[in-house]
Amino acid sequence: MSNNKSSGIGFFQKYLTVWVLICMAVGIFIGKFIPSIPQFLNKFEYAQVSVPIAILIWLMIYPMMMKVDFKSIKNVGKRPKGLFVTWVTNWLIKPFTMYAIASFFFYVVFKNIIPADLAKDYLAGAVLLGAAPCTAMVFVWSHLTKGDPAYTVVQVATNDLIILIAFAPIVAFLLGVSDIIVPINTLLLSVVLFVVIPLAGGILTRILVIKSKGVEYFNDVFIKKFDNVTTIGLLLTLILIFSFQGDVIVNNPLHIVLIAVPLTIQTFLIFAIAYTACKILNLPYNVAAPAGMIGASNFFELSVAVAISLFGASSPVALATIVGVLTEVPVMLLLVKIANNTQNWFVKESLNE
Numbered sequence: 001m002s003n004n005k006s007s008g009i010g011f012f013q014k015y016l017t018v019w020v021l022i023c024m025a026v027g028i029f030i031g032k033f034i035p036s037i038p039q040f041l042n043k044f045e046y047a048q049v050s051v052p053i054a055i056l057i058w059l060m061i062y063p064m065m066m067k068v069d070f071k072s073i074k075n076v077g078k079r080p081k082g083l084f085v086t087w088v089t090n091w092l093i094k095p096f097t098m099y100a101i102a103s104f105f106f107y108v109v110f111k112n113i114i115p116a117d118l119a120k121d122y123l124a125g126a127v128l129l130g131a132a133p134c135t136a137m138v139f140v141w142s143h144l145t146k147g148d149p150a151y152t153v154v155q156v157a158t159n160d161l162i163i164l165i166a167f168a169p170i171v172a173f174l175l176g177v178s179d180i181i182v183p184i185n186t187l188l189l190s191v192v193l194f195v196v197i198p199l200a201g202g203i204l205t206r207i208l209v210i211k212s213k214g215v216e217y218f219n220d221v222f223i224k225k226f227d228n229v230t231t232i233g234l235l236l237t238l239i240l241i242f243s244f245q246g247d248v249i250v251n252n253p254l255h256i257v258l259i260a261v262p263l264t265i266q267t268f269l270i271f272a273i274a275y276t277a278c279k280i281l282n283l284p285y286n287v288a289a290p291a292g293m294i295g296a297s298n299f300f301e302l303s304v305a306v307a308i309s310l311f312g313a314s315s316p317v318a319l320a321t322i323v324g325v326l327t328e329v330p331v332m333l334l335l336v337k338i339a340n341n342t343q344n345w346f347v348k349e350s351l352n353e
Contacts, residue, residue, distance in 0.1 A: 016231070016329040020322075023235050027242020028249055038243040042313075053240055053308055058198055059233030060301045063226035065202025067139065068157050079151070082278065082287040086155045089274040089295040090133040091162060095170050098130025098266050099123070099177070105262040114258060118316050120178060122259055125320020127174045128307050129263065131167055133159055134297035138290060141297065141332055145289035145339045152290040159294065163195055163302075171306070194305040234301065234325070241304070241322060244314035259323040267331050271296035275339070278346070285346035289339045297332050300324045 030037055044051040106119035106126075114122065134141075142152040168191050209218045242249070249256065271292045278288030303321040311317040 017326055019235050020238060020326050023238040024242045024249070027239045030239070031243040038240070041240065053237055053313060054193060056233045056237040057194055057301060057305045060230045060237065061194060061198040062201055063230050065199045066206050066223060068160055068202065069153050081281050082151060082283050082291050083155060083158060085274055085277045085281065085291045086159065086294055087162065089270060089277070090159060091166055093273060094133065094270050094295055095127065095131045095174060097269060098126055099174050101266050102126035102262045110258050114255065120180060121316035122320045123178055124175055124180050124311070125307055125317045126262060127171060127178070128303040128321055129298045129300060129324045130266065131170045131174070132163065132299035132302045134294055134299050138294045138297060141293035141336055142290040144336045145293065146286060147290035148286040151287050155290060155294050160199060164191065167191055189309065194302055237304065238322060238325070241313050241318055249319070256323055259320050260327050263324055263327050264331055267296045271335050282347060285343040288346055292339065293332065293335065296335055297328060298324050300328060
């Protein structure tokens with residue numbers, strides 16, 4: 001990587017784990033020493049959804065949705081193999097391996113460290129992460145691995161459509177298996193609030209701006225105005241959540257590390273599955289790398305939002321999804337390095353026809 005701009009990952013994104021740790025410290029400080037702030041913000045709730053946090057989450061998700069060009073879906077039929085790898089990995093493998101790995105660690109390996117009730121909550125957080133494949137940072141990971149940008153857009157666009165249909169049933173099923181009662185209406189409301197509305201808003205904004213100013217203006221000027229909005233929205237959300245989570249973290253600091261263990265293992269496993277499948281199918285590297293990245297990383301903004309909606313901002317479930325934010329960037333940068341070092345395993349030509 002030469003510099004942040006040319007490498008495709010900005011200053012905020014590159015050091016996201018550092019900012020998250022700072023937000024953790026600020027949030028815990030507020031929760032312990034200025035508790036009137038979270039108490040006041042807690043008053044603004046509707047159907048278990050925190051209105052201030054919902055607004056911040058929209059700030060996170062809306063700019064991402066504007067980047068998705070759904071017109072690219074019309075070319076899906078021309079080169080389907082890489083998409084099949086993405087769909088199968090993300091929806092038929094990833095949620096269930098996450099459930100299995102997290103259950104094994106929380107209920108077996110860490111049985112004597114994590115109480116059973118907390119283990120159940122942490123598992124729920126892991127399930128929410130596992131059922132939400134990444135739709136935003138994948139563009140960064142794809143760029144860093146020299147992925148085919150047009151193909152990455154199709155992978156992300158189709159994933160967003162599948163999230164609309166599959167996310168709620170998969171989460172409800174896996175949490176039901178875990179004996180966690182899920183208010184299905186709240187879950188569906190979360191999908192509407194944090195997927196449907198921002199997705200519709202993003203599509204509408206994209207159409208209107210391109211119609212008015214052209215696609216070059218949209219890509220080169222308009223969308224770049226929102227570069228740091230997503231990250232700032234995320235960091236402010238984390239400060240609020242950590243202000244609610246102060247006691248849990250102070251009383252169980254080791255749990256942050258313990259939650260990170262199955263999440264990290266799952267990330268490497270899913271990348272290996274998708275990446276190897278692309279190798280077996282003789283797909284080019286510029287399709288294989290994004291296919292591996294999109295499954296390995298998580299749409300943690302959605303996971304955090306749904307955790308808050310279903311269980312509350314002060315719940316251990318929300319904490320578990322936040323650990324996903326902590327581990328995401330350093331682990332994914334390592335996978336980027338692995339992919340770049342193994343690109344000679346794949347054929348060089350593009351799938352463009």
